[in-house]
Amino acid sequence: xxxxxxxxxxxxxxxxxxxxxxxxxxxxxxxxxxxxxxxxxxxxxxxxxxxxxxxxxxxxxxxxxxxxxxxxxxxxxxxxxxxxxxxxxxxxxxxxxxxxxxxxxxxxxxxxxxxxxxxxxxxxxxxxxxxxxxxxxxxxxxxxxxxxxxxxxxxxxxxxxxxxxxxxxxxxxxxxxxxxxxxxxxxxxxxxxxxxxxxxxxxxxxxxxxxxxxxxxxxxxxxxxxxxxxxxxxxxxxxxxxxxxxxxxxxxxxxxxxxxxxxxxxxxxxxxxxxxxxxxxxxxxxxxxxxxxxxxxxxxxxxxxxxxxxxxxxxxxxxxxxxxxxxxxxxxxxxxxxxxxxxxxxxxxxxxxxxxxxxxxxxxxxxxxxxxxxxxxxxxxxxxxxxxxxxxxxxxxxxxxxxxxxxxxxxxxxxxxxxxxxxxxxxxxxxxxxxxxxxxxxxxxxxxxxxxxxxxxxxxxxxxxxxxxxxxxxxxxxxxxxxxxxxxxxxxxxxxxxxxxxxxxxxxxxxxxxxxxxxxxxxxxxxxxxxxxxxxxxxxxxxxxxxxxxxxxxxxxxxxxxxxxxxxxxxxxxxxxxxxxxxxxxxxxxxxxxxxxxxxxxxxxxxxxxxxxxxxxxxxxxxxxxxxxxxxxxxxxxxxxxxxxxxxxxxxxxxxxxxxxxxxxxxxxxxxxxxxxxxxxxxxxxxxxxxxxxxxxxxxxxxxxxxxxxxxxxxxxxxxxxxxxxxxxxxxxxxxxxxxxxxxxxxxxxxxxxxxxxxxxxxxxxxxxxxx
Numbered sequence: 044x045x046x047x048x049x050x051x052x053x054x055x056x057x058x059x060x061x062x063x064x065x066x067x068x069x070x071x072x073x074x075x076x077x078x079x080x081x082x083x084x085x086x087x088x089x090x091x092x093x094x095x096x097x098x099x100x101x102x103x104x105x106x107x108x109x110x111x112x113x114x115x116x117x118x119x120x121x122x123x124x125x126x127x128x129x130x131x132x133x134x135x136x137x138x139x140x141x142x143x144x145x146x147x148x149x150x151x152x153x154x155x156x157x158x159x160x161x162x163x164x165x166x167x168x169x170x171x172x173x174x175x176x177x178x179x180x181x182x183x184x185x186x187x188x189x190x191x192x193x194x195x196x197x198x199x200x201x202x203x204x205x206x207x208x209x210x211x212x213x214x215x216x217x218x219x220x221x222x223x224x225x226x227x228x229x230x231x232x233x234x235x236x237x238x239x240x241x242x243x244x245x246x247x248x249x250x251x252x253x254x255x256x257x258x259x260x261x262x263x264x265x266x267x268x269x270x271x272x273x274x275x276x277x278x279x280x281x282x283x284x285x286x287x288x289x290x291x292x293x294x295x296x297x298x299x300x301x302x303x304x305x306x307x308x309x310x311x312x313x314x315x316x317x318x319x320x321x322x323x324x325x326x327x328x329x330x331x332x333x334x335x336x337x338x339x340x341x342x343x344x345x346x347x348x349x350x351x352x353x354x355x356x357x358x359x360x361x362x363x364x365x366x367x368x369x370x371x372x373x374x375x376x377x378x379x380x381x382x383x384x385x386x387x388x389x390x391x392x393x394x395x396x397x398x399x400x401x402x403x404x405x406x407x408x409x410x411x412x413x414x415x416x417x418x419x420x421x422x423x424x425x426x427x428x429x430x431x432x433x434x435x436x437x438x439x440x441x442x443x444x445x446x447x448x449x450x451x452x453x454x455x456x457x458x459x460x461x462x463x464x465x466x467x468x469x470x471x472x473x474x475x476x477x478x479x480x481x482x483x484x485x486x487x488x489x490x491x492x493x494x495x496x497x498x499x500x501x502x503x504x505x506x507x508x509x510x511x512x513x514x515x516x517x518x519x520x521x522x523x524x525x526x527x528x529x530x531x532x533x534x535x536x537x538x539x540x541x542x543x544x545x546x547x548x549x550x551x552x553x554x555x556x557x558x559x560x561x562x563x564x565x566x567x568x569x570x571x572x573x574x575x576x577x578x579x580x581x582x583x584x585x586x587x588x589x590x591x592x593x594x595x596x597x598x599x600x601x602x603x604x605x606x607x608x609x610x611x612x613x614x615x616x617x618x619x620x621x622x623x624x625x626x627x628x629x630x631x632x633x634x635x636x637x638x639x640x641x642x643x644x645x646x647x648x649x650x651x652x653x654x655x656x657x658x659x660x661x662x663x664x665x666x667x668x669x670x671x672x673x674x675x676x677x678x679x680x681x682x683x684x685x686x687x688x689x690x691x692x693x694x695x696x697x698x699x700x701x702x703x704x705x706x707x708x709x710x711x712x713x714x715x716x717x718x719x720x721x722x723x724x725x726x727x728x729x730x731x732x733x734x735x736x737x738x739x740x741x742x743x744x745x746x747x748x749x750x751x752x753x754x755x756x757x758x759x760x761x762x763x764x765x766x767x768x769x770x771x772x773x774x775x776x777x778x779x780x781x782x783x784x785x786x787x788x789x790x791x792x793x794x795x796x797x798x799x800x801x802x803x804x805x806x807x808x809x810x811x812x813x814x815x
Contacts, residue, residue: 063107063108063137065137065138068144069102069103069143070120071144071146072145073145073148078125078146080098080123081122082097083098085108085117085119086117087116094108113134118132125146125147126146126147164177164195167559169239171241173196173239174237175196176236176237181194183748184742186232186752187275187753187791188235190740192238193703193715193717195238196615198240198256199719202758207240207253208701209621213253213254214244215257216255216257218260220417224345224361224365225343225345230258238257239256240255240256241256241257243607244550246525246550249528250546253605273286274287274790276787278785279757279785279786281785286304286306287303296351297348298348298350301347302344302345307341309337311335313779315332316332316775317329317778320641320773321774322638322772327382327641328379329378329379333374342365342366344362344364346362347362348360358402360400361400362398366395367393368392368393369393370390372389372391373389375389377587379589385587386434387431387433389429390429391427391429392429393427393428394427399421401417401418403415403418410467412464412465413465414464415461418459419458421456422454422456424455425452426452428451429451454485458482459482460478460479463475463476470515476509479507480506484502485500485501487500501533503530503532503533507527509524509526522550526547526548546570547571551565551568552567564609565607567604567605568605569604570602570603570604570605572603578594578595578598579594579595579598581596589643592644593644594646594647595648598629601625601627601628601649604624606621617659617661617662618660619657619661621658625652627651628650629648629650630728631647632773633645650684651684656678657679658676661673669704672701672703672705674701676701677696678699682728684727685770691769693728693729693730694725695723699719700721701719702717703716703717704716704717711743714741717738721734728769732764736759750792752789753789754788758783764779
């Protein structure tokens, strides 16, 4: 009985100690009329972190919150056209009636509350990452996200391609979460608050990810309805025209997003492969060329409702549908010099339908512990019809015409689940762990005219888990990570089961920041890589009379080591080094299949060794209206390539440079020029020619930045891409003419509601930035 009474008393005390506190009152103007749509925010007085908030709806407000640490709190009121006010809340009070709060009309006109319009991008180093704070005025000036990324030091934007200089193509995330289909392309630049570059990815990411660009969006504190229409026209080897309309609305705790995009495009390029087959008896030379032309129509629909549980937690659902229809003609010439020549013309028709449905739940506690859950289903269906007419002439036989007519049916269904939990221990220790699961069913059928259909049914299971632990010790920070990956595949036709052993990826990152201008980063990652099921597939696949494909069941697993070092110095100067080493890495190359019939087989090999060193020096500086970015890169490869009876030593380094200039030539106009150059170089088994290009962009904004126009020209100095490959008894010279020069005109207009046009004045900018 004593224990029961004691438990009841303790539970009562605990419930009382952590009970809900309530603040109530009403917001009016000087005449006592209630103001609808005013933001009422309860925040910590020490750091201005928001605890709870509410919008007034022409009635008194009642806000519930908890204050377990009995911190000193502030009440902050903000409303369109009125002066903001602050009020201290009484300590240890469970219910506080503020009464009537009268707001005074602002004497400053809305058009004049833009004194931070020309504010520059602010930079700081946070937890081993480079973080850039984006003023809203810059986001409103540019046409799309890639135009905004041109303003970020360390990023190279060439048309639609974005790279982290020295670290390759990044993985993009939005608010720390992987973007859902179409989410990144639909992100409005004006909604971007910060951009973070992580050159030391944690164990959350697979071995293919060498850098992460996280885009942090602004929080919407007001009800609004935004409509954006855009058209993007491009002329070049891939002429296209894309039109889109997007509607973004918020009413209370509900946010709804809907968009539709239509894209029409054509693709044309020319490729020539000159291959020499070497043997002890004789050598053969064959030339393969193609000039494909494709036309496509794409429709994309996205619907996404979102419910804000509180100011830090939400649940949302996204449906994404994409339909792409393409027609193509692909003339090809296959010439065995002095022996046989094949000329073919083909036509194809492909229809592709993709459905994605993703449910996401995000929860964050007052201690900034986060739980992120995602459940998804996707379905991809493809139907294709191909007709190929091949005319073969030979010095040893009569001419022959071969016609191949076949149809394809393919359906892939995926059910996925991901979970990530981040926990903060005080202010200096963080840990996160996660799980990724996916079950994939593939059903394929190929029907050749006059033959029995070929059926393929497979089931695949993909799994990964990871854990990271980080700690800040004074000016020093470290993070330890471990990731495991597993793959299982079952083929129904022959009841074949393949399972890869676990692949382990440990990683270590260290950061030292003696002051705001200097920081030193060190990163190490070790990856155990096993051959995939398709890479070990022993089944021989027919491509044409002279080419086959097959996996290699004798492939070996290998270990790859990655070491990176980066030093940031005063005056925006940085130096970076990266060294990669792998023994017996897996590559995909042609090998001789039957030299008498001039046949080759495309298969996988264990390359003897790969060693690569990349050094990069970067500097940028802002001179008022003008910003200059300079980058220089040195890339050195050491490899001994098996060729003939010996080895080739390929180690010619690559020297590259990038110069980018951005100038604010008028209040409504911004001009950007980027020039890239790299020398010829060797990489593993290839020799690559030099290349250079230049891009020009002009961004215009009118009607209070609601109308955005971009005029661009990409790859003004066009260069052909030439590559020579050498491996074992085959050497191939590739000549690729992509006709990459491209002209672009993009126009967008935003129909914003009145409340979304509100500009905060400079005196409250710091407080509101913390709320975002």
